[in-house]
Amino acid sequence: MDSYDHNPSELEMGGGPVKRTRNGDKESGGPDRDSAWVEKNEEDEKDLSVEKLFESKKVPPWWEQITFRGMFVSMLMGIMFSIIVMKLNLTTGIIPSLNVSAGLIGFFFMRTWTKMLDKVGLLKTPFTRQENTVIQTCVVACYGIAFSGGFGTYLLGMSRKMYVKAGGSATPGNSANDIKDPSLSWIIGFLFTVSFMGLLAVVPLRKIMVIDYKLTYPSGTATAILINGFHTPQGDKMAKKQVKSLGQYFAFSFLWGFFQWFFTAGDGCGFVNFPTLGLRALEQRFYFDFSMTYVGTGMICPHLVNVSLLLGAIMSWGLMWPLIKNNKGDWYTASDTSMQGLQGYKVFISIALILGDGLYSFIKILYITLSNMYGEWKKKKIGQTEIPVVSTNNDEQRTGEAVSYDEQRRNEMFMKDRIPLWVAGSAYIALAAIAMGIIPKIFPPVKWYYVLVAYTFAPVLGFCNAYGCGLTDWSLASTYGKLALFIFGAWAGKDDGGVIAGLAACGVMMSIVNTASDLMQDFKTGYLTLSSPRSMFVSQVIGTAMGCVIAPSTFWLFYKAFDVGGDGEYAAPYGLIYRNMAILGVEGFGALPKHCLTLCYCFFAFAIVVNLIRDRVPKKVSQYIPLPMAMAIPFYLGGYFAIDMCVGTTIVYIWQRINRKSADILVPAVASGLICGDGIWTLPSSILALAKVNPPICMKFLSRKQNVKVDVFLGS
Template identity: 60%
Template sequence: MGVVELEDPKYGKSVRPSSTLVKSEEEDIEGINMNSDVSEKEYSIEELFASTEVPAWWKQITFRGILASVLLGVLFSIITLKLSLTTGVIPSLNISAGLLAFFLIKSYTRILSKFNIPHLQFTRQENTVIQTCVVACYGLAFSGGFGSYLTGLDSKTYHLVNDKGGSGHDSTSDVKNPHLGWIIAFMFSVGFLGLLAVVPLRKVMIIDYKLTYPSGTATAVLINSFHTPRGYKQAVKQVLCMGKYLFFSFFFSMFKWFFSGMNDGCGFDMFPTFGLKAYSNTFYFDFSMTYVGAGMICPHLINISLLLGGILSYGLMWPLIEKKAGDWYPLDARGSNLRGLYGYKVFVAIAIILGDGLYNFVKISSLTLWSLCKSRNKQVSVKSEDGSEAASIDDQRRTSIFMKDRIPLKVAATCYVLLAVVSTIVIPHLFPPVKWYYIFISYIFAPILGFCNAYGCGLTDWSLASTYGKLGLFIFSAWAGSHGGVLVGLVSCGVMMVIVACSADLMQDFKTGYLTLSSPRSMFASQVIGTFMGCIIAPLTFWLFWNAFDIGDPDGEYKAPYAVIYREMAVIGVQGFGALPKHCLQLCYGFFILAVVINILREPLVAKHAGYGRWASYIPVPMAMAVPFYIGAYFTIDMFVGTVIVFIWQKLNLKKSKLLVPAVASGLICGDGIWTLISAILALAKRQAPICMTFLPSKIVDSLNLPSY
């Protein structure tokens, strides 16, 4: 994740309090003295804002901020859903949300200033509130399971798993086709419980244990830098750069659409970059600005792991196994038949995901317990690690603000119980096979698992929401058995996944609020507002995709790859491994063990004792390698192009790349996301692209006797 570093901002005169009205944008930094002879270490972050009044918590939530959150919530939900329904790889978009929030409000205040219209000053607290709302909104687009467990309930996924030779034959009672009404009801039933599950523990997490929450800290550093004089100049550069690449991405995506014709084989998306043979094995560059931008945000190792997974699967394994047709699996088991090559793709990917998830679950749970035991006997100091006075001043002021607006424990506990009771009543009505006691037991353990996930995320920046969801999936599908067990497992997975994901997101945002002096009440209120928005925006956005595109087609653009994977996991939970292709189970065992071994080799302590400590960080990530095993290698090429661009840029100009990489990536992703919305509307209106550009072998072209022009 790219972070704008605070570069020696100095101040002289005081900045006008944030509660006053300003008439000119230039007055925001009036009287600032940028003395170059003063070093950054002489001033703490909060000393830079010492003369700026911290607004009351209710003033940090503004009407313009909510409007901006709605606009950005729609945009980021579209981006998240597009990634969920195509690859399942979703980079952290927190920094992009903070940057775009700054861009929207600053543009708004600048317009008002030009017309001499009084307006409230834009503060870092308001910036934080907007970013929190947006993250809570698009977070539900991910944890809501629109690309995984929720889509796995539909009849199309059911037929993919069963009608063409699935591993286990679940019942039609396990099918629940998407409908806007019940999806919104389900989101409202489970969306708010994660916020209440761990909110009483905010002091323990942030103040007592001083958990890092790297993403939350990075976002706070970005927002703090935006609202200092030097940071404001940097933010202007970032905004201009982001705007330029947003327009480039938008118009390039529109240009590609004109050549996409009336079927999936047309357009630049199918350009055989490395030849037709490589193209048939999904190795090609499809000119997707979303994937290139995602590759620029994701760490180099993740992108390289994705590419290695694509090479290992579609470059080596699947071509070799394809030659075994008639021996390992029937010759007629083509396409999405799970008794053929498709079965190997699905179950090997599941094995790697489970191996990686199980290892990290055990690791982070153990780390959490060990850290809790250690912290119990350790006196927490208000000073930073280096003991500097400046850091102590920062901590004292932040702690004072953070503890000022308390959220009463009784209120949080009462609301949790009431919402849990409502949810326990509503969900069985939405899904009859789901008994009330399944949900009741889930809500008993949810606060414990939410705490574990929030604590582990604070230590490692790794949310294991999907792992906890899979744990619930296996437990409840096995418990329910053949009487609706697949549906029960998928719904239970969703309940658990939403709660634990929201718990980690809330603590990340509390950390951001702590570092930007945003009130805990305003942060919690913004999370509630963002979640409310997400319960409506995410289903509406999904419904747009569902009606405009062919969701779940294994040969289409929107494959919804995890839908089949999650449903097959539920089937395994109910019936165990059924009739798999020959040697498939042995391959699954091998890759499960391989995922665990790779994770062990990546551990610094193990690597140090084995003598390859400096190389441990270069060992690939199994979870990332698993994704292309099922989807294909095409998107890994795009993301690798993104990581190569960043690598070269860092070599040429490290300082400039740190500043502008997040802006360029955000522009590429958001521009393509805006065009996705427009293309969905065109698809609903039955408007097809006028030209089909396709690529064929020259021998076939000669036999067609096409006219020359």
């Protein structure tokens, strides 16, 4: 599973239309303004200060920013977002950036709550932007565990189902000893052991990242713009529009999911199998399945991601798999569902694309990170840095350069509530020692010194991921996890549980580096909303603790109610992919069918070449070149969800052409409503499934010939 947290949308909302330039900076402006008005507005904006708008509002101390009502709302939202992320985990593995949605829905819930209390005269504490930020931070930390916890990837890859789907004992390296089925108790224990390390690893670096290097963190900045916009008098009208749209589409999506449920009384029933493009296309997994989750996801994801998904589906299911299937008997003799058959081509070619794209991105982000760090060090060494470094003495700048009122105010608040270095360092060492004792108990193939090595290098990798994320908005948590998978799997060896050791090490590394980048994103949001770093850190800890219970419980609900890891809706494709990567790491290429390795090499090179071209050509050309990572996902799943997401992106495109200003403001609200409504319906549908309450109707679609046969059979 790979999260598309990078570049969540071309337009971010909050303080009016915002367009991101190539280097991540922002240009204000909108298409509806005439040139004279724009020139006048640009002059006025020179003196515009966000913090002067809030000057009359007192910033509460850090302990007042964390409220009981805020944590209660965070828990409810954490459950809701965990259900959404878990559903995406176990179906397609595509998870859009939900930071903005968390800020928006947090505002929706809290504004509703406080208005109700205000009407009855019970409101004692007003709802502030700092409280809104703390809620958003807590929710992101909570649902982040649903992503980094590996429920659709490495944890599920350890299960017996994935062992069987990977070919069982017939596949070299796929040992029956390398099985650990999911259990709520050990999953919760494992997550509590590993999920807090990333928070401690980068806390001492917050000043360097946010103030000294002024990293952009686009998703965190977008969320801050949204929250600041909501809480200014000018933003009240826009907030009402967004909240109204969110509520309307939330209700529509929930009721649509409820309506569809009535027609799903058997396998292959319901709107989810509607042959929109014909029965032949349905057989090749090309159809629109009426999923509001994927339509909403398509509205949030960039147009290029959605088009790349569709292109990957056409390339694989439209061309490659039919052609390879025609060579059955020559290229392979096993069944199409075997890893030595067509299934092997599907899985390993998609792995090749993912690894090629991941390796390129890793090298690129590492190069950017090291280059920027070297550049800043060199500037400071020769005394020419343009970055104001804040001292503790009333924000006096070492360079003598004046800073804006906003920057001075934010720097002052950000440095006010320090988190002592010795506290973070001592806690990290203590948790590492605990992990060295607990993780080998949960996963016997993982030796204590594997954990020691992983935790020694994790802070460096966590820093690299957080720094790269600040520059590009790309989180490479899954790439670092795959790197650990191959290293520790090969270290353990196939005879000593290398598959389990590799998958467990992948989980340890993913948890640390993903949490590190999430925390720094939230620090950036807090910096721009004058939220205390201490309240942000505490809320992140609380959210992480919530996630360690909520995420496994949500997974367990899906696992018991549906056929998770089977061949149905919740196939969890990345579980099989991660297990096969672990097998590849300990065994080599002996398990691949004929010509599969050659095709893997070609697609690995294809991913690198396409990325090189994208980075070398002008922006106006690169925006039309597909993303290999996105293309890889439909190789195994088919094109149905890509069609849904393209419907979403088409809606946004048409909306922007008709009224761009309206689209900029309302698209995130509408998309959030669609995703959340459909996601929340999963909870009652799971409860109905567990209670053995079955839908009353089966709606199926047959060809004319099949229908005649059915009529003859029923008439006989």
